[in-house]
Amino acid sequence: MHDLRGNRQFADRTFRWAAAGAATLVLLILGLIAITITRRSAPVLREMGTHFFTTTRWSPADRLFGALPFIWGTAFTALIALLIAVPVSLGMALFMTQVAPPRLKKPMVYLMDLLAGVPSVVFGLWGVLVLSQHFNLGRSFLTAGIILAVMIIPIIASLSREVIETTPPGDKEGALALGATRWEMICAAVFPHSAGGLVGAVMLGLGRAMGETIAAALVIGSSLGQITANPWASGNSMPAVIANEWGEADELHKSALIALALTLFVITIAVNLIATGIVQRSMKRARGL
Amino acid sequence: MRTRSTSSFALASVGAFLLLALLALLAPPYATAAGVSLNGSGSTLSKPYQEVAIEEFKKLNKGSTINYGGGGSGKGRQDLADMVVDFAGSDSPYKEADLAKVKGGEVLYFPILLGPITVSFNIPGVDSLQLSPGSIAQIFQRDIKKWNDKAIVADNPGAKLPDLDIVVAHRADGSGTTQNFTEYLNAAAKGLWKLKSGSTVEWPSDTQAGQGNGGVAQIVKSTKGAIGYVDLSDAKASGLKYARIKNLAGKFVEPTAAAASAAGDGIDIKGNLLFSALNAKGVKSYPLTCQTWVVVYAKQKDHAKGEALKAYLKFLVQDGQKLLGEIDYAPLPKALQERAAKQLDKLKVP
Numbered sequence: 001m002h003d004l005r006g007n008r009q010f011a012d013r014t015f016r017w018a019a020a021g022a023a024t025l026v027l028l029i030l031g032l033i034a035i036t037i038t039r040r041s042a043p044v045l046r047e048m049g050t051h052f053f054t055t056t057r058w059s060p061a062d063r064l065f066g067a068l069p070f071i072w073g074t075a076f077t078a079l080i081a082l083l084i085a086v087p088v089s090l091g092m093a094l095f096m097t098q099v100a101p102p103r104l105k106k107p108m109v110y111l112m113d114l115l116a117g118v119p120s121v122v123f124g125l126w127g128v129l130v131l132s133q134h135f136n137l138g139r140s141f142l143t144a145g146i147i148l149a150v151m152i153i154p155i156i157a158s159l160s161r162e163v164i165e166t167t168p169p170g171d172k173e174g175a176l177a178l179g180a181t182r183w184e185m186i187c188a189a190v191f192p193h194s195a196g197g198l199v200g201a202v203m204l205g206l207g208r209a210m211g212e213t214i215a216a217a218l219v220i221g222s223s224l225g226q227i228t229a230n231p232w233a234s235g236n237s238m239p240a241v242i243a244n245e246w247g248e249a250d251e252l253h254k255s256a257l258i259a260l261a262l263t264l265f266v267i268t269i270a271v272n273l274i275a276t277g278i279v280q281r282s283m284k285r286a287r288g289l
Numbered sequence: 290m291r292t293r294s295t296s297s298f299a300l301a302s303v304g305a306f307l308l309l310a311l312l313a314l315l316a317p318p319y320a321t322a323a324g325v326s327l328n329g330s331g332s333t334l335s336k337p338y339q340e341v342a343i344e345e346f347k348k349l350n351k352g353s354t355i356n357y358g359g360g361g362s363g364k365g366r367q368d369l370a371d372m373v374v375d376f377a378g379s380d381s382p383y384k385e386a387d388l389a390k391v392k393g394g395e396v397l398y399f400p401i402l403l404g405p406i407t408v409s410f411n412i413p414g415v416d417s418l419q420l421s422p423g424s425i426a427q428i429f430q431r432d433i434k435k436w437n438d439k440a441i442v443a444d445n446p447g448a449k450l451p452d453l454d455i456v457v458a459h460r461a462d463g464s465g466t467t468q469n470f471t472e473y474l475n476a477a478a479k480g481l482w483k484l485k486s487g488s489t490v491e492w493p494s495d496t497q498a499g500q501g502n503g504g505v506a507q508i509v510k511s512t513k514g515a516i517g518y519v520d521l522s523d524a525k526a527s528g529l530k531y532a533r534i535k536n537l538a539g540k541f542v543e544p545t546a547a548a549a550s551a552a553g554d555g556i557d558i559k560g561n562l563l564f565s566a567l568n569a570k571g572v573k574s575y576p577l578t579c580q581t582w583v584v585v586y587a588k589q590k591d592h593a594k595g596e597a598l599k600a601y602l603k604f605l606v607q608d609g610q611k612l613l614g615e616i617d618y619a620p621l622p623k624a625l626q627e628r629a630a631k632q633l634d635k636l637k638v639p
Contacts, residue, residue, distance in 0.1 A: 061485035133511060139497065222461035222498035224491055234497065244500075247361035248463030248488035250384065 034265070041259035044252055052259060058224050058241075060249070065256035067263065072227045073141065073235040074264070077216065078209040080145025080231060085153045085209075086202055092153070093160035098186060109158070116154035123147050124215035132219060139221035142231035147215050152205035159204060163197030163282075164190055196282020203275030207268050213239035238264045324352035325597040331358075331365015331378035332465060333501070334520055335581035337616045338402050339378065342609040346601055353597055362465040362581075363488065369396070369584055375598055377584045380465035382563050393590075397636060398562050398582040399629050401605045403553050403619040405544035406470055406577045407524040407531035409509050410516045412436055412453060419444045421535040422477035422576070428516060429457055429474070430484055431493040436514065444535070458508040458517030461498035463488040469579035470518045473567045477537075477576060503527075518577075521546075522617035536576040537568060548575035549619035558625065562632060578619070588637050595638030606630055 045052055048065055055066030092112070096105050127147040128139075137143045171189040180188060191198075221234020222244060228235070238260045246257055329339070339357040347353065357378070360368075365377035370391040382398060383391065408425060410418055415436075420428075424440045427433040433440055437450040460467045471486035484490045492498070497512070499505040505517040506527040521544050524531055533541040542548050555571030558564040566578040583605060589595030606629035610620040621629070 057491070059485075059491045060489050061487040061491075217461070218500065223494040223496065226494040234494070244461050245463040245489050248363035248465065248468070250363075251386065253489075 037258050037262045037265060041255055041262045044255040044259050047252065048256075052256070053263070056225050056227060060245075060253045060256075063252055065253075065259075066225075067238070067256075067260055069225050069227050070236050070238045070241050070260060071263065073220065073237040074210050074239075074267075076229070076231075076235070077141050077144045077148055077220065077237055078206055080141060081148035081152060081209045082202065082206060084146065084149035085156055085205060088149075089153050089156035089160055089201075089205075090198070092157040093164055094186060094190075096161050097164045098182065098190070109161070112154045112158055115150075116158070120151060120212060120215045121218075123151055124218035127215060127219040138232070138234070139219050140232050140234050141220065144216050144220040144235075144237070145231065147219055148209040148212055151212060151215065152209050155208060156201050156205040159201035160194075160198055163194040163201060166197075167193045194282070196278050196285065200275045200279030200282065203271055203278065207271045207275065210237075210271070211239060211264065211268055213243050216240045217243045324354055325593045326354040327356070327375045327594065327597055327601060328373075329355070329357045329365070329376040329378060329583070330360050330368045330374050331584075332362045332380050332581045333359045334362075334380055334404055334465060334579070335378045335402055335618075337522060338581075338605075338609075338613060338618055341612045341616060342601075342605055345609065345612060346604050349604075350597075350600065353601075355601060361463070362468075363463065366584065369393075369586075375585070375594060376602075378581055379584050380579055380581050381468060382582070383584075393586040393588070395587040396584050397587050397632060398584055399602050399606055399632065400562055400564070400580055400582050400621055400625060401609075401629075402613055403549045403566055403578050403580050403621065405521045405546075405549040405575050405619070406466060406473075406518050406579060407521050407529070407544045408516065408534060408577070409506065409519050409524045409529035409531045411509050411513060411529070412451060413513060415448070415450065416530060418448075418530070418532040419535070419541040420532045422474060423481050425534070426474045426478035426482040428455055429459070429492075429496075430482065431457065431495060444541075453514045456508075456512050456515040457492070457496040458505045458512070458515050459492050459496055459498055460502075460505060461500050464501075466502060466518065466520060466579070469567060470577070472565070473577050476568045521549075525617055534576055536572075536574050537570055538572045538574075540572055542573065542575045544575050544577070546614050546617065546619040548573055549578045550622060552576070552578040553580075553619070553622040553625060558628070562625075562629060585636065587635055589639065592639050595636070599633055599636055599638060602636070603630060603633060 044065055047063070052065060052067055053071070054068055056068050057064045057066045058069065096108055100108065124147065127143055131137045131143050131146060132139055167190050171193060172185055175185040175189045216237050217240035220236055220240050222236050222240065223234040224236065226233060226235050242257045242260055245253065249257055336357065336359045343355045343357060346355065362379040362381060365374070365379050366383055366387065368374040369377035370387070372392050383396070408420060412418070420441070421444050424433065424444055427440060434455055436453045436455055442450060465488065467490065468486065468488045471484065471490050474482040475486045484492070497508050499508045502520050502523040506519045506523050506529060509515040509517045509519065509529055510527050519529065531544055533543045535541050551571055552566045552569035552574035555569035555574050556564050556566055564580070566580045568576045569578065583602060585598060585602070589598065606621070606626055610626060613620045
């Protein structure tokens with residue numbers, strides 16, 4: 001009896017240390033990434049200063065690196081992706097939770113997870129072959145936005161579904177008992193309850209859309225220095241530039257690409273932190289804490 | 290419930306990570322005692338040649354393994370500098386500034402092939418086209434936007450060119466082909482060409498970009514009015530039509546293996562076998578010809594590997610040269626083959 005307890009304590013302690021180690025490892029890796037990319041982007045930031053973020057000429061031959069068009073391209077394609085993905089994903093989530101009969105629900109969840117698991121290069125190739133060529137959209141912000149939308153729909157939809165399912169049945173039944181139609185019930189009970197979680201889901205999708213590399217590189221058109229709100233124009237995004245130019249870049253050019261990575265790193269971390277914050281706050285509210 | 294399963298997952302992943310790390314430490318080195326394994330990476334232009342040469346070399350030397358990874362000339366040079374490969378394929382030499390970062394000492398350059406870069410086009414109803422360097426420069430920097438522009442008409446006396454918009458296709462990825470193409474325009478269209486040279490240049494925004502030679506070929510093939518620079522073997526594989534280009538002697542020459550070899554005859558070659566086949570002299574030279582070297586360290590550290598590398602290099606610069614014609618590249622001129630073989634003496638094996 002006594003022995004057994006000692007053994008159990010030992011197991012418990014080992015487990016605690018191993019888990020703590022794993023958690024620290026994540027932080028350590030993140031920290032090391034941050035240190036490395038900050039250090040290696042220093043040369044270009046020293047040479048260009050804040051012009052790196054504010055000018056539009058990207059010309060390795062002239063040692064000029066202005067990243068603004070790529071920052072714009074990243075933001076613009078992500079915006080297009082959200083405009084398409086948010087209504088569709090919310091529709092899917094509401095259908096699965098409020099409308100669909102239970103026997104339809106399971107296969108739909110399954111298919112959605114399947115979509116989330118498709119490698120991004122497959123989406124990219126599909127974009128090139130079907131959207132660019134067959135539907136003649138060319139390689140543009142719009143094509144990239146559509147591809148990104150398809151990629152983030154499963155993420156936003158499955159998170160939204162989970163959030164929406166936390167709506168207390170009492171709230172919904174109350175609304176229905178007062179004579180609300182299904183849509184009125186959704187507006188009165190579901191949305192107010194899950195608003196925070198839905199925003200979080202959208203932000204996580206946004207993070208994925210901004211970081212997507214290969215699919216964007218294949219369909220965005222890779223034109224340099226273009227800042228335009230015309231979705232049919234070709235452009236470039238930060239991850240796509242890194243993927244395209246890394247192989248043949250020389251020292252300062254490499255540093256400039258790493259500085260792009262740093263910019264992206266900071267932006268995505270900010271987006272993810274805000275998203276997690278919003279989700280957590282709404283979860284607390286949902287539990288009535 | 291939820292937190293517990295997450296933590297045991299974390300525990301499992303830490304365990305798996307430690308196990309993998311241990312395995313990595315205990316695993317034997319890649320080369321086995323039975324045979325030597327050589328690894329190379331770099332130039333994608335020369336990858337088809339490396340592939341057929343490795344195939345043939347293996348038939349002659351049983352038990353040896355050679356891998357060539359591609360990835361681009363820049364990656365090859367970087368990999369060799371970091372000593373993660375035994376040889377690099379590169380379409381251009383190390384820059385002065387980068388040489389300081391090469392870890393293994395002095396490097397040797399062995400030229401292995403010449404390759405024509407085509408200027409491929411897609412104009413309905415037009416099968417042959419002649420272009421001077423000046424016209425190419427103006428087309429690719431979008432000064433000329435129609436196929437019936439007077440500069441193009443002047444290159445093609447008597448030809449009927451349509452009133453069609455020109456669509457320029459170029460590489461999206463940083464590329465040795467772009468480097469060579471822009472270097473050529475820098476030299477041959479001096480004063481006209483404004484985009485400078487490099488693996489990535491500032492293309493005007495109303496142009497289209499494709500991934501790799503294949504990506505550019507695909508844009509040219511599927512777009513009416515398109516023009517793009519594509520290496521000969523990819524252009525042929527995609528069934529593209531390509532222009533004859535005016536060389537230094539004023540003759541319009543078609544990109545063929547023979548015309549690229551002729552370019553090799555008309556160039557100055559330095560003692561370390563560095564040269565540029567671009568814009569070469571000679572009536573029969575195709576001016577848009579580039580080259581690939583295999584770069585290795587002069588001082589090899591491992592006996593077996595060094596000997597194998599020497600044998601493979603010898604094969605690449607001599608017996609292997611006859612394989613080049615079939616894959617639409619050009620062999621080195623005889624004199625250069627001999628100089629390259631002679632340079633093998635400088636490769637020191639312990």
